[in-house]
Amino acid sequence: MAPAPAKGAKPGARYTTRAGADDAEFTPLGALQYLLGIPGPSGFGSRSTAGQLAAKWDGSGKVAIVTGSSGGLGAETARALAARGCHVVLAARDVPKASRVAAAIRAAHPAASVEPMELDLSSLASVRAFASAFARKRRALHLLVANAGTVFAPLSMSKDGYESAFATNHLGHYLLVELLKPLLIESARAAGAPSRVVVLSSEGHRHPPTPEDGGPIRFERLNDPKGYSKLAAYAQSKLCNLLFCRELQRRADAAGEPLLCLAVHPGVVGTDADRHVPLPGLLKRLLKLLVRPYIKGVPQGAATTVYAATAPIGAPGISGGEYLADCNPHTASTLSHDAELGRTLWEFSERAVARHA
Ligand SMILES: NC(=O)c1ccc[n+]([C@@H]2O[C@H](COP(=O)([O-])OP(=O)(O)OC[C@H]3O[C@@H](n4cnc5c(N)ncnc54)[C@H](OP(=O)(O)O)[C@@H]3O)[C@@H](O)[C@H]2O)c1
Numbered sequence: 001m002a003p004a005p006a007k008g009a010k011p012g013a014r015y016t017t018r019a020g021a022d023d024a025e026f027t028p029l030g031a032l033q034y035l036l037g038i039p040g041p042s043g044f045g046s047r048s049t050a051g052q053l054a055a056k057w058d059g060s061g062k063v064a065i066v067t068g069s070s071g072g073l074g075a076e077t078a079r080a081l082a083a084r085g086c087h088v089v090l091a092a093r094d095v096p097k098a099s100r101v102a103a104a105i106r107a108a109h110p111a112a113s114v115e116p117m118e119l120d121l122s123s124l125a126s127v128r129a130f131a132s133a134f135a136r137k138r139r140a141l142h143l144l145v146a147n148a149g150t151v152f153a154p155l156s157m158s159k160d161g162y163e164s165a166f167a168t169n170h171l172g173h174y175l176l177v178e179l180l181k182p183l184l185i186e187s188a189r190a191a192g193a194p195s196r197v198v199v200l201s202s203e204g205h206r207h208p209p210t211p212e213d214g215g216p217i218r219f220e221r222l223n224d225p226k227g228y229s230k231l232a233a234y235a236q237s238k239l240c241n242l243l244f245c246r247e248l249q250r251r252a253d254a255a256g257e258p259l260l261c262l263a264v265h266p267g268v269v270g271t272d273a274d275r276h277v278p279l280p281g282l283l284k285r286l287l288k289l290l291v292r293p294y295i296k297g298v299p300q301g302a303a304t305t306v307y308a309a310t311a312p313i314g315a316p317g318i319s320g321g322e323y324l325a326d327c328n329p330h331t332a333s334t335l336s337h338d339a340e341l342g343r344t345l346w347e348f349s350e351r352a353v354a355r356h357a
Pocket of ligand 1: 067068069070071072073074091092093094097119120121122123147148149150151168200201202203265266267268269270271272273274
């Protein structure tokens with residue numbers, strides 16, 4: 001069941017000038033717990049690694065897709081799952097890059113079964129081609145990790161004419177899940193356990209565009225350069241990830257479909273995701289040095305995704321529709337619980353992909 005908003009909170013109630021910012025509460029104890037990696041209710045914490053999270057999981061007989069597995073968090077997530085016997089499809093727009101990741105995984109884990117496949121999430125035709133190729137090759141799909149993401153990229157349009165952060169981070173994944181849903185459901189029924197969709201969101205979801213700029217989701221002005229900010233566009237796409245996750249769970253629950261959808265904030269992780277951060281290289285390096293104790297390594301960054309993908313149902317935060325960080329349940333913004341907004345986003349996405357069928 002999708003969780004209700006925090007007690008007493010009206011969805012969207014704090015949606016005033018900074019659309020649904022609803023900042024995470026800072027406490028000195030919380031900061032200390034984060035820095036020292038003190039485990040939370042799940043028994044894991046900010047310093048746990050993807051390998052530790054997967055250690056007790058049996059992935060044999062399971063099939064997973066990890067999008068954006070040509071590097072960063074996706075590659076590490078794929079490695080951790082494949083090391084436990086799961087067949088992992090490395091879905092990437094750059095197949096040679098994904099093939100190098102596959103070779104590195106096989107070198108570290110000779111029994112690993114990994115398979116690069118082409119998927120460009122900024123092209124709805126590519127998503128459709130990937131889904132058909134996958135369904136032709138594979139009879140099962142137990143886990144889909146919607147990890148790929150473009151972060152703070154300058155304004156550009158996708159191949160279908162949608163603002164690229166929205167198109168890549170949300171719309172491509174929306175279509176991918178819709179196309180593969182029958183296989184996820186069929187595989188869940190055969191396995192006697194729900195299939196999972198894990199969506200990479202971010203704490204950035206708390207700062208979408210303001211109402212003055214058409215926010216929190218710029219349905220009417222998606223491509224409008226006026227009022228566009230790449231930070232807000234990223235935040236919008238990450239809010240979409242959370243709204244999508246909860247709406248998918250609501251729809252699955254209503255239809256009795258055996259699906260579990262979870263959203264994840266991986267932490268602030270030292271990947272290439274900061275390539276578009278608008279700071280000179282030297283300043284960026286200096287800043288990174290200053291905040292170093294706060295930044296996670298990639299194995300720690302992929303841990304929460306692996307927790308969402310592998311922890312048993314009923315473990316903290318693993319019942320469907322939750323938001324997780326540091327391998328534990330985490331409070332998301334009030335706006336992300338807004339079921340009406342989730343439904344509007346779903347219907348908007350439905351129409352957007354239908355235009356390019
Ligand atoms: N790192 C962080 O601190 C952080 C914090 C919060 C949330 N996240 C989220 O975590 C996820 C993974 O980020 P990361 O840190 O691993 O970033 P990253 O190192 O930049 O990796 C991003 C991955 O997404 C792929 N990608 C980008 N556009 C694509 C497209 N159109 N089609 C297919 N694949 C595409 C990239 O492929 P190429 O190799 O071809 O570029 C790459 O494999 C993202 O969704 C991000 O929003 C990251």
